[in-house]
Amino acid sequence: MNKHLEQLVKLSTFDKDIVNFDPKIKNEEEKLKSFTQVVTKLTENVEKLYVIIDDAKNKRIKNDIHLKELSDKLEEIAGKHKLAKNEKEVKALQLEEEIAKEQVNFANEEITRLDSLAAVKTEELDTIKAELAEEEESVKELKEAIDKNIAELEKSKNSVYEEKSVLVSTVDSKVLSFYEKIKRWAHESAVVPVKKQACYGCHMKLNDRFYSEFSASNEIMTCPHCGRIIYKENEPSA
Ligand SMILES: [Zn+2]
Incomplete structure:
Protein backbone atom coordinates (compact mmCIF):
# COMPACT_ATOMS: atom_id res chain seq x y z
CA MET A 1 0.00 0.00 0.00
CA ASN A 2 1.02 3.57 -0.66
CA LYS A 3 2.92 4.81 2.41
CA HIS A 4 0.77 7.94 2.76
CA LEU A 5 -2.42 5.94 2.47
CA GLU A 6 -1.16 3.51 5.06
CA GLN A 7 -0.57 6.41 7.43
CA LEU A 8 -4.05 7.78 6.80
CA VAL A 9 -5.65 4.41 7.52
CA LYS A 10 -3.81 4.35 10.85
CA LEU A 11 -4.62 7.98 11.58
CA SER A 12 -8.28 7.36 10.89
CA THR A 13 -8.21 4.37 13.25
CA PHE A 14 -6.72 6.55 15.99
CA ASP A 15 -9.38 9.21 15.43
CA LYS A 16 -12.08 6.56 15.62
CA ASP A 17 -10.61 5.18 18.84
CA ILE A 18 -10.41 8.63 20.41
CA VAL A 19 -14.05 9.37 19.61
CA ASN A 20 -15.09 6.00 21.03
CA THR A 170 5.42 12.01 10.16
CA VAL A 171 2.54 12.51 7.72
CA ASP A 172 3.15 14.71 4.71
CA SER A 173 1.42 18.05 5.34
CA LYS A 174 -0.50 18.05 2.04
CA VAL A 175 -1.76 14.52 2.66
CA LEU A 176 -2.71 15.50 6.18
CA SER A 177 -4.68 18.55 5.14
CA PHE A 178 -6.42 16.49 2.44
CA TYR A 179 -7.48 14.03 5.15
CA GLU A 180 -8.52 16.80 7.56
CA LYS A 181 -10.76 18.36 4.91
CA ILE A 182 -12.59 15.10 4.30
CA LYS A 183 -12.75 14.44 8.02
CA ARG A 184 -14.55 17.73 8.49
CA TRP A 185 -17.72 16.21 7.05
CA ALA A 186 -17.03 12.48 7.09
CA HIS A 187 -15.73 12.54 10.70
CA GLU A 188 -14.44 9.11 11.71
CA SER A 189 -15.23 7.54 8.36
CA ALA A 190 -12.92 9.73 6.29
CA VAL A 191 -10.86 6.68 5.32
CA VAL A 192 -12.86 3.57 4.48
CA PRO A 193 -12.15 0.17 2.99
CA VAL A 194 -13.64 -1.12 -0.23
CA LYS A 195 -15.43 -4.40 0.33
CA LYS A 196 -17.05 -6.48 -2.40
CA GLN A 197 -16.39 -3.66 -4.85
CA ALA A 198 -18.38 -1.23 -2.69
CA CYS A 199 -17.29 1.84 -0.74
CA TYR A 200 -17.67 1.09 2.95
CA GLY A 201 -18.46 4.74 3.66
CA CYS A 202 -21.47 5.28 1.41
CA HIS A 203 -22.09 1.61 0.51
CA MET A 204 -22.32 2.45 -3.19
CA LYS A 205 -20.89 0.03 -5.70
CA LEU A 206 -17.83 1.13 -7.63
CA ASN A 207 -18.22 0.55 -11.37
CA ASP A 208 -15.99 -2.05 -13.01
CA ARG A 209 -13.83 0.47 -14.81
CA PHE A 210 -13.16 2.52 -11.70
CA TYR A 211 -12.70 -0.58 -9.62
CA SER A 212 -10.04 -2.07 -11.86
CA GLU A 213 -8.28 1.29 -12.00
CA PHE A 214 -8.47 1.50 -8.20
CA SER A 215 -7.25 -2.08 -7.79
CA ALA A 216 -4.22 -1.43 -9.95
CA SER A 217 -3.40 1.97 -8.52
CA ASN A 218 -0.98 2.72 -5.76
CA GLU A 219 -2.20 6.29 -5.34
CA ILE A 220 -4.54 7.79 -2.74
CA MET A 221 -8.00 7.62 -4.32
CA THR A 222 -11.42 8.79 -3.20
CA CYS A 223 -14.82 7.20 -3.68
CA PRO A 224 -16.43 8.69 -6.82
CA HIS A 225 -19.79 8.69 -5.04
CA CYS A 226 -19.04 10.20 -1.63
CA GLY A 227 -15.48 11.49 -1.79
CA ARG A 228 -14.10 9.49 1.14
CA ILE A 229 -10.56 8.15 0.92
CA ILE A 230 -10.74 4.48 0.00
CA TYR A 231 -8.31 1.62 0.43
CA LYS A 232 -8.25 -2.06 -0.48
CA GLU A 233 -9.73 -4.16 2.27
CA ASN A 234 -7.59 -7.23 1.72
CA GLU A 235 -4.34 -5.43 2.15
CA PRO A 236 -3.27 -5.24 5.76
CA SER A 237 -3.44 -1.64 6.86
CA ALA A 238 -0.50 -1.83 9.22
ZN1 LIG B 1 -18.33 6.27 -0.97
Whole structure:
Protein backbone atom coordinates (compact mmCIF):
# COMPACT_ATOMS: atom_id res chain seq x y z
CA MET A 1 0.00 0.00 0.00
CA ASN A 2 1.02 3.57 -0.66
CA LYS A 3 2.92 4.81 2.41
CA HIS A 4 0.77 7.94 2.76
CA LEU A 5 -2.42 5.94 2.47
CA GLU A 6 -1.16 3.51 5.06
CA GLN A 7 -0.57 6.41 7.43
CA LEU A 8 -4.05 7.78 6.80
CA VAL A 9 -5.65 4.41 7.52
CA LYS A 10 -3.81 4.35 10.85
CA LEU A 11 -4.62 7.98 11.58
CA SER A 12 -8.28 7.36 10.89
CA THR A 13 -8.21 4.37 13.25
CA PHE A 14 -6.72 6.55 15.99
CA ASP A 15 -9.38 9.21 15.43
CA LYS A 16 -12.08 6.56 15.62
CA ASP A 17 -10.61 5.18 18.84
CA ILE A 18 -10.41 8.63 20.41
CA VAL A 19 -14.05 9.37 19.61
CA ASN A 20 -15.09 6.00 21.03
CA PHE A 21 -13.67 6.83 24.43
CA ASP A 22 -16.18 9.59 25.11
CA PRO A 23 -19.37 7.48 25.16
CA LYS A 24 -17.56 4.97 27.37
CA ILE A 25 -16.61 7.72 29.83
CA LYS A 26 -20.11 9.15 29.67
CA ASN A 27 -21.58 5.73 30.33
CA GLU A 28 -19.53 5.46 33.52
CA GLU A 29 -20.75 8.87 34.65
CA GLU A 30 -24.37 7.87 33.92
CA LYS A 31 -24.00 4.76 36.05
CA LEU A 32 -23.12 6.89 39.05
CA LYS A 33 -25.88 9.36 38.30
CA SER A 34 -28.60 6.73 38.63
CA PHE A 35 -27.32 5.87 42.09
CA THR A 36 -26.95 9.44 43.28
CA GLN A 37 -30.52 10.08 42.14
CA VAL A 38 -31.70 7.43 44.61
CA VAL A 39 -29.69 9.12 47.37
CA THR A 40 -31.20 12.51 46.50
CA LYS A 41 -34.70 11.06 46.59
CA LEU A 42 -34.15 9.36 49.95
CA THR A 43 -32.64 12.57 51.37
CA GLU A 44 -35.71 14.48 50.25
CA ASN A 45 -37.96 11.92 51.94
CA VAL A 46 -35.98 12.20 55.18
CA GLU A 47 -36.39 15.98 55.11
CA LYS A 48 -40.13 15.71 54.45
CA LEU A 49 -40.56 13.29 57.34
CA TYR A 50 -38.70 15.61 59.70
CA VAL A 51 -41.10 18.40 58.73
CA ILE A 52 -44.16 16.19 59.36
CA ILE A 53 -42.82 14.99 62.74
CA ASP A 54 -41.90 18.51 63.85
CA ASP A 55 -45.32 19.75 62.83
CA ALA A 56 -47.06 16.97 64.81
CA LYS A 57 -44.93 17.73 67.86
CA ASN A 58 -45.63 21.46 67.67
CA LYS A 59 -49.36 20.84 67.34
CA ARG A 60 -49.23 18.52 70.33
CA ILE A 61 -47.64 21.29 72.42
CA LYS A 62 -50.41 23.67 71.36
CA ASN A 63 -53.02 21.09 72.40
CA ASP A 64 -51.31 20.64 75.76
CA ILE A 65 -51.49 24.37 76.34
CA HIS A 66 -55.12 24.37 75.27
CA LEU A 67 -55.88 21.51 77.71
CA LYS A 68 -54.33 23.48 80.55
CA GLU A 69 -56.50 26.48 79.65
CA LEU A 70 -59.60 24.29 79.55
CA SER A 71 -58.83 22.75 82.91
CA ASP A 72 -58.44 26.26 84.40
CA LYS A 73 -61.73 27.20 82.85
CA LEU A 74 -63.49 24.14 84.28
CA GLU A 75 -62.15 25.01 87.71
CA GLU A 76 -63.44 28.52 87.30
CA ILE A 77 -66.87 27.21 86.27
CA ALA A 78 -66.95 24.91 89.30
CA GLY A 79 -66.20 27.91 91.50
CA LYS A 80 -69.02 29.89 89.90
CA HIS A 81 -71.42 26.98 90.45
CA LYS A 82 -71.23 27.53 94.19
CA LEU A 83 -72.17 31.18 93.76
CA ALA A 84 -75.03 30.62 91.30
CA LYS A 85 -78.16 32.45 92.46
CA ASN A 86 -80.85 30.88 90.30
CA GLU A 87 -81.78 28.09 87.85
CA LYS A 88 -80.95 30.24 84.82
CA GLU A 89 -77.41 30.88 86.00
CA VAL A 90 -76.92 27.20 86.80
CA LYS A 91 -78.09 26.21 83.33
CA ALA A 92 -75.78 28.73 81.68
CA LEU A 93 -72.84 27.37 83.67
CA GLN A 94 -73.78 23.78 82.80
CA LEU A 95 -73.79 24.66 79.13
CA GLU A 96 -70.41 26.36 79.44
CA GLU A 97 -69.06 23.31 81.26
CA GLU A 98 -70.38 20.96 78.58
CA ILE A 99 -68.71 22.93 75.84
CA ALA A 100 -65.39 23.01 77.72
CA LYS A 101 -65.56 19.24 78.33
CA GLU A 102 -66.24 18.62 74.65
CA GLN A 103 -63.19 20.71 73.85
CA VAL A 104 -61.16 18.66 76.33
CA ASN A 105 -62.29 15.46 74.59
CA PHE A 106 -61.43 16.88 71.22
CA ALA A 107 -57.98 18.03 72.39
CA ASN A 108 -57.29 14.59 73.87
CA GLU A 109 -58.31 12.88 70.63
CA GLU A 110 -56.05 15.27 68.72
CA ILE A 111 -53.15 14.47 71.03
CA THR A 112 -53.66 10.72 70.53
CA ARG A 113 -53.80 11.22 66.79
CA LEU A 114 -50.70 13.44 66.71
CA ASP A 115 -48.72 11.10 68.95
CA SER A 116 -49.46 8.08 66.79
CA LEU A 117 -48.71 10.07 63.64
CA ALA A 118 -45.34 11.12 65.09
CA ALA A 119 -44.62 7.52 66.13
CA VAL A 120 -45.46 6.09 62.70
CA LYS A 121 -43.46 8.76 60.89
CA THR A 122 -40.51 8.34 63.24
CA GLU A 123 -40.46 4.62 62.47
CA GLU A 124 -40.66 5.41 58.75
CA LEU A 125 -37.84 7.93 59.17
CA ASP A 126 -35.60 5.34 60.86
CA THR A 127 -36.18 2.88 58.01
CA ILE A 128 -35.41 5.47 55.34
CA LYS A 129 -32.36 6.72 57.21
CA ALA A 130 -31.00 3.16 57.32
CA GLU A 131 -31.74 2.75 53.61
CA LEU A 132 -30.05 6.07 52.91
CA ALA A 133 -26.93 5.11 54.86
CA GLU A 134 -26.70 1.85 52.92
CA GLU A 135 -27.23 3.62 49.61
CA GLU A 136 -24.63 6.25 50.45
CA GLU A 137 -22.16 3.51 51.23
CA SER A 138 -22.73 1.80 47.88
CA VAL A 139 -22.50 5.13 46.07
CA LYS A 140 -19.16 5.68 47.75
CA GLU A 141 -17.90 2.27 46.65
CA LEU A 142 -19.32 2.68 43.17
CA LYS A 143 -17.81 6.12 42.82
CA GLU A 144 -14.39 4.76 43.65
CA ALA A 145 -14.76 2.04 41.01
CA ILE A 146 -16.15 4.45 38.44
CA ASP A 147 -13.45 7.04 39.09
CA LYS A 148 -10.88 4.31 38.56
CA ASN A 149 -12.55 3.22 35.30
CA ILE A 150 -12.72 6.79 34.07
CA ALA A 151 -9.08 7.40 34.98
CA GLU A 152 -8.10 4.30 33.02
CA LEU A 153 -10.18 5.34 30.02
CA GLU A 154 -8.65 8.81 30.12
CA LYS A 155 -5.20 7.30 30.34
CA SER A 156 -5.83 5.06 27.31
CA LYS A 157 -7.34 7.97 25.45
CA ASN A 158 -4.26 10.07 26.16
CA SER A 159 -1.94 7.34 24.98
CA VAL A 160 -3.89 7.09 21.71
CA TYR A 161 -3.59 10.87 21.44
CA GLU A 162 0.14 10.54 21.92
CA GLU A 163 0.43 7.80 19.31
CA LYS A 164 -1.66 9.90 16.99
CA SER A 165 0.51 12.97 17.43
CA VAL A 166 3.64 10.94 16.74
CA LEU A 167 2.05 9.66 13.56
CA VAL A 168 0.76 13.09 12.55
CA SER A 169 4.29 14.49 12.80
CA THR A 170 5.42 12.01 10.16
CA VAL A 171 2.54 12.51 7.72
CA ASP A 172 3.15 14.71 4.71
CA SER A 173 1.42 18.05 5.34
CA LYS A 174 -0.50 18.05 2.04
CA VAL A 175 -1.76 14.52 2.66
CA LEU A 176 -2.71 15.50 6.18
CA SER A 177 -4.68 18.55 5.14
CA PHE A 178 -6.42 16.49 2.44
CA TYR A 179 -7.48 14.03 5.15
CA GLU A 180 -8.52 16.80 7.56
CA LYS A 181 -10.76 18.36 4.91
CA ILE A 182 -12.59 15.10 4.30
CA LYS A 183 -12.75 14.44 8.02
CA ARG A 184 -14.55 17.73 8.49
CA TRP A 185 -17.72 16.21 7.05
CA ALA A 186 -17.03 12.48 7.09
CA HIS A 187 -15.73 12.54 10.70
CA GLU A 188 -14.44 9.11 11.71
CA SER A 189 -15.23 7.54 8.36
CA ALA A 190 -12.92 9.73 6.29
CA VAL A 191 -10.86 6.68 5.32
CA VAL A 192 -12.86 3.57 4.48
CA PRO A 193 -12.15 0.17 2.99
CA VAL A 194 -13.64 -1.12 -0.23
CA LYS A 195 -15.43 -4.40 0.33
CA LYS A 196 -17.05 -6.48 -2.40
CA GLN A 197 -16.39 -3.66 -4.85
CA ALA A 198 -18.38 -1.23 -2.69
CA CYS A 199 -17.29 1.84 -0.74
CA TYR A 200 -17.67 1.09 2.95
CA GLY A 201 -18.46 4.74 3.66
CA CYS A 202 -21.47 5.28 1.41
CA HIS A 203 -22.09 1.61 0.51
CA MET A 204 -22.32 2.45 -3.19
CA LYS A 205 -20.89 0.03 -5.70
CA LEU A 206 -17.83 1.13 -7.63
CA ASN A 207 -18.22 0.55 -11.37
CA ASP A 208 -15.99 -2.05 -13.01
CA ARG A 209 -13.83 0.47 -14.81
CA PHE A 210 -13.16 2.52 -11.70
CA TYR A 211 -12.70 -0.58 -9.62
CA SER A 212 -10.04 -2.07 -11.86
CA GLU A 213 -8.28 1.29 -12.00
CA PHE A 214 -8.47 1.50 -8.20
CA SER A 215 -7.25 -2.08 -7.79
CA ALA A 216 -4.22 -1.43 -9.95
CA SER A 217 -3.40 1.97 -8.52
CA ASN A 218 -0.98 2.72 -5.76
CA GLU A 219 -2.20 6.29 -5.34
CA ILE A 220 -4.54 7.79 -2.74
CA MET A 221 -8.00 7.62 -4.32
CA THR A 222 -11.42 8.79 -3.20
CA CYS A 223 -14.82 7.20 -3.68
CA PRO A 224 -16.43 8.69 -6.82
CA HIS A 225 -19.79 8.69 -5.04
CA CYS A 226 -19.04 10.20 -1.63
CA GLY A 227 -15.48 11.49 -1.79
CA ARG A 228 -14.10 9.49 1.14
CA ILE A 229 -10.56 8.15 0.92
CA ILE A 230 -10.74 4.48 0.00
CA TYR A 231 -8.31 1.62 0.43
CA LYS A 232 -8.25 -2.06 -0.48
CA GLU A 233 -9.73 -4.16 2.27
CA ASN A 234 -7.59 -7.23 1.72
CA GLU A 235 -4.34 -5.43 2.15
CA PRO A 236 -3.27 -5.24 5.76
CA SER A 237 -3.44 -1.64 6.86
CA ALA A 238 -0.50 -1.83 9.22
ZN1 LIG B 1 -18.33 6.27 -0.97
